[in-house]
Amino acid sequence: MKCDELLxxxxxxxxxxxxxxxxxxxxxxxxxxxxxxxxxxxxxKTIALYKAGEPYPLPEEFQRRLHASLRARWRQKFGK
Amino acid sequence: xxxxxxxxxxxxxELLRSAREGQWVAFEALVARFEPRVFRLTWxxxxxxxxxxxATQQTFISVMEHLDQFREEAAVGTWIFRIAxxxxxxxxxxxxxxxxxxxxxxxxxxxxxxxxxxxxFIAQWRDDPAELAERREVKELLGQALSELDEKxxxxxxxxxxxxxxxxxxxxxxxxxxxxxxxxxxxxRLRLRERLTRALGDESTRLAPDHGHETGxxxx
Numbered sequence: 001m002k003c004d005e006l007l008x009x010x011x012x013x014x015x016x017x018x019x020x021x022x023x024x025x026x027x028x029x030x031x032x033x034x035x036x037x038x039x040x041x042x043x044x045k046t047i048a049l050y051k052a053g054e055p056y057p058l059p060e061e062f063q064r065r066l067h068a069s070l071r072a073r074w075r076q077k078f079g080k
Numbered sequence: 081x082x083x084x085x086x087x088x089x090x091x092x093x094e095l096l097r098s099a100r101e102g103q104w105v106a107f108e109a110l111v112a113r114f115e116p117r118v119f120r121l122t123w124x125x126x127x128x129x130x131x132x133x134x135a136t137q138q139t140f141i142s143v144m145e146h147l148d149q150f151r152e153e154a155a156v157g158t159w160i161f162r163i164a165x166x167x168x169x170x171x172x173x174x175x176x177x178x179x180x181x182x183x184x185x186x187x188x189x190x191x192x193x194x195x196x197x198x199x200x201f202i203a204q205w206r207d208d209p210a211e212l213a214e215r216r217e218v219k220e221l222l223g224q225a226l227s228e229l230d231e232k233x234x235x236x237x238x239x240x241x242x243x244x245x246x247x248x249x250x251x252x253x254x255x256x257x258x259x260x261x262x263x264x265x266x267x268x269r270l271r272l273r274e275r276l277t278r279a280l281g282d283e284s285t286r287l288a289p290d291h292g293h294e295t296g297x298x299x300x
Binding site: 003004007008011012014017034035038039041042043045046047048049050051052056057058059062063066067069070071073074077078080 | 102104107108111115116119120123124129132133136137140141144196198199202203204205208209210212213218222226237241242244247262265266269270272273276277281285287288289
């Protein structure tokens with residue numbers, strides 16, 4: 001497999017979404033290629049890290065304002 | 081509320097139906113269910129708190145205005161996230177318009193022309209994601225790395241990998257093909273991997289990216 005093909009297979013492999021013959025060829029390569037093993041691990045960790053981070057909790061003050069403005073709009077629309 | 085069994089909470093659809101009939105309490109419950117995720121999604125796309133607040137508000141105003149148009153074959157959540165994504169995109173376009181740079185989320189140019197970024201800094205990370213996620217400087221790094229990505233790659237990464245929409249859903253939300261989604265996702269992942277590994281990788285485990293790939297030799 002050429003480099004670009006390997007990278008593409010790597011991404012699909014991380015998703016578990018790859019055609020069996022490509023997967024097999026990629027896994028064979030992976031077995032003998034330490035850098036690629038590390039890259040696969042890096043990509044998995046990158047995704048896990050973004051999923052794990054919860055840096056954007058809904059600001060309470062914004063939530064209050066949002067509900068108040070929606071309530072006002074609702075009254076206009078439905079009259080109750 | 082209509083359809084509510086005692087002891088179980090109403091489904092999204094039940095809430096929407098009650099809201100359609102003018103029940104504020106049902107609409108507010110629906111907002112409360114989705115506002116954290118809508119805020120998070122728009123924040124990640126727009127990378128600015130004020131814009132995310134505006135986009136979140138616009139999303140729920142739009143939901144309120146279009147309750148009657150909701151077609152019940154779709155899932156309520158998917159509908160709301162599509163509205164949120166469109167709001168965020170509209171805001172990106174407006175922002176870009178001010179800087180007179182064309183927002184190219186639809187076009188595929190650049191995806192196939194510019195070479196795929198090959199991994200250069202290859203090393204084991206020093207710590208696990210779970211530990212890293214707690215640290216403030218890592219959170220800043222994540223935000224920084226994401227904002228450095230081209231918008232069209234950031235959109236796909238946020239929707240696919242962070243918000244866990246499927247390839248098909250992501251393609252629909254962005255109005256691109258599934259194949260576009262995959263190519264852009266790959267580029268996003270590779271760039272983020274590179275950026276993060278440079279900061280978080282253990283130098284002593286660093287390996288050179290050399291193993292006959294460049295020559296295109298078949299590896300048996």
